[in-house]
Amino acid sequence: MLSAVSASVAKSILPKTGALGTLVARLKHTLPDLPYDYNALEPYISADIMKLHHQKHHQTYVNNLNAAEEQLAEAMHKDMSVDNINQIIKLQPVLKFNGGGHINHSIFWEVLSPNGGGEPTGDLMHIITRDFGSFDRMKEELTNVTVAIQGSGWGWLGYNPNSFRLRVAALPNQDPLQPTTGLIPLFGIDVWEHAYYLQYKNVRPDYVKAIWNIVNWNAVSERLAAAKQCS
Amino acid sequence: MFTVLFFQLSDNINQIIKLQPVLKFNGGGHINHSIFWEVLSPNGGGEPTGDLMHIITRDFGSFDRMKEELTNVTVAIQGSGWGWLGYNPNSFRLRVAALPNQDPLQPTTGLIPLFGIDVWEHAYYLQYKNVRPDYVKAIWNIVNWNAVSERLAAAKQCS
Numbered sequence: 541m542l543s544a545v546s547a548s549v550a551k552s553i554l555p556k557t558g559a560l561g562t563l564v565a566r567l568k569h570t571l572p573d574l575p576y577d578y579n580a581l582e583p584y585i586s587a588d589i590m591k592l593h594h595q596k597h598h599q600t601y602v603n604n605l606n607a608a609e610e611q612l613a614e615a616m617h618k619d620m621s622v623d624n625i626n627q628i629i630k631l632q633p634v635l636k637f638n639g640g641g642h643i644n645h646s647i648f649w650e651v652l653s654p655n656g657g658g659e660p661t662g663d664l665m666h667i668i669t670r671d672f673g674s675f676d677r678m679k680e681e682l683t684n685v686t687v688a689i690q691g692s693g694w695g696w697l698g699y700n701p702n703s704f705r706l707r708v709a710a711l712p713n714q715d716p717l718q719p720t721t722g723l724i725p726l727f728g729i730d731v732w733e734h735a736y737y738l739q740y741k742n743v744r745p746d747y748v749k750a751i752w753n754i755v756n757w758n759a760v761s762e763r764l765a766a767a768k769q770c771s
Numbered sequence: 772m773f774t775v776l777f778f779q780l781s782d783n784i785n786q787i788i789k790l791q792p793v794l795k796f797n798g799g800g801h802i803n804h805s806i807f808w809e810v811l812s813p814n815g816g817g818e819p820t821g822d823l824m825h826i827i828t829r830d831f832g833s834f835d836r837m838k839e840e841l842t843n844v845t846v847a848i849q850g851s852g853w854g855w856l857g858y859n860p861n862s863f864r865l866r867v868a869a870l871p872n873q874d875p876l877q878p879t880t881g882l883i884p885l886f887g888i889d890v891w892e893h894a895y896y897l898q899y900k901n902v903r904p905d906y907v908k909a910i911w912n913i914v915n916w917n918a919v920s921e922r923l924a925a926a927k928q929c930s
Contacts, residue, residue: 596901637849690796691872691891692850712871713850732850733892734901742893 569609571595571602572646580654584750586739594649597734601641601714608634640714644694644728651727651763653756660757664764671706678708679752682729685710687745692732695748698723699764701771724767727760799873803853803887810886810922812915819916823923830865837867838911841888844869846904851891854907857882858923860930883926886919 574580574594579587608631615627659665659675672678678697685708686695693712700707700723709721717725729751736747818824818834831837837856844867845854852871859866859882868880876884888910895906 592900600901633849690792691852733896737893737896 568606569602569642571599572649574649576654581652581754584753585652585736585747589734589736589738592738593645593734597732598642598645601638601645604634605638605642608638636716637714640716643716644714644725644730647725647728647763648730651756651759652751652754653759654754656756657753658757660761662761664757664761667706667764678706682708682727683745683748683752686729686731687748689731695729695731696723696725697727697760698725699767699771700724701767704768704771724763724770726763726767727755795875796873799875802875803873803884803889806884806887806922807889810915810918811910811913812918813913815913815915816911817916819920821920823916823920826865826923837865841867841886842907842911845888845890846907848890854888854890855882855884856886856919857884858926858930859883860926863927863930883922883929885922885926886914 571594574590577587578590578594581590612628612631612635615624615631618624660668665675668675668678672681682695682697689695689710689712691712693710693715694717696709696711696717698707698709698717698721699705702722706726707723709717709723711717711720717723717728729748731744731748736744740747740750819827824834827834827837831840841854841856848854848869848871850871852869852874853876855868855870855876857866857868857876857880858864861881865885866882868876868882870876870879876882876887888907890903890907895903899906899909
């Protein structure tokens with residue numbers, strides 16, 4: 541199991557011949573396997589959704605991230621012309637969107653589980669109680685913030701490595717939590733419509749309510765422990 | 772007394788300000804969808820004629836180039852949003868634009884909306900799943916060019 545803080549971005553090394561005939565090792569991102577079957581999260585998230593979400597949406601982020609990184613590498617190996625700077629700058633939103641998409645979904649599969657739900661224990665429960673008053677109040681805040689997102693985005697439970705406090709945050713599109721806010725992501729809820737529409741249609745609140753039945757508190761606890769080690 | 776009034780005033784301004792994103796999101800949603808239903812038609816498709824075709828050809832080179840640009844811009848939207856063919860009432864030119872979420876074209880950009888394509892996933896997911904390009908390609912079969920022409924005429928009258 542990869543370190544939680546590294547956000548499980550698996551890479552494989554493929555040799556590639558670069559300029560001047562030198563052998564350049566280039567890393568490619570790959571789609572991580574789900575830790576469970578596509579139907580494992582039913583009845584809370586349908587197999588149809590899980591399959592599309594993993595095999596189509598997440599795979600596309602991986603593919604587009606690899607393509608963008610390849611273009612970035614090419615641009616950075618060229619001369620320092622304005623065209624080149626333009627190209628590098630043009631790639632930034634593509635990298636953020638697809639890189640964020642890959643990071644976010646890699647975390648998402650790990651923090652859900654068919655054996656999840658209930659409440660956390662140990663240090664995670666202690667820190668939730670300390671920073672929110674109670675588990676229910678954290679659950680309420682994260683639920684409300686997530687449901688209220690306008691358009692596509694994610695709700696997050698994050699850890700502030702400077703203040704050592706838990707915070708709830710919402711971000712648009714695939715904006716990744718850590719680079720955007722500094723918070724280390726512990727648990728996230730995808731509310732892009734593709735995450736729930738086939739099953740819940742427009743009733744996003746029902747989906748967000750249901751997802752609490754499959755939260756993998758063990759994985760979230762591991763992410764907290766790793767976050768604490770790095771802060 | 773003044774202090775009390777001051778805090779009441781601040782609370783009220785806070786509330787007014789707090790409502791702006793809600794007004795933009797839901798107001799934009801209402802405006803956008805009201806336009807959308809009108810610019811689609813079971814009898815639609817094909818190409819426009821008359822003044823609309825003339826102005827498209829003038830500002831894009833050809834109908835196909837306008838179609839290609841609007842298609843590409845719309846498909847490329849990150850997340851939820853709309854692609855638009857809009858009319859600039861100051862320069863009298865047509866422009867393609869993409870906006871996020873339910874941001875309404877006219878208040879946001881000044882362009883007057885003529886035709887729009889909703890690419891929130893709810894607009895196509897049940898049928899097209901993740902394949903947004905297929906949906907955007909298909910929608911050209913139901914564009915109500917009569918309605919779009921009427922919108923252009925109205926836009927010209929107000930500029």
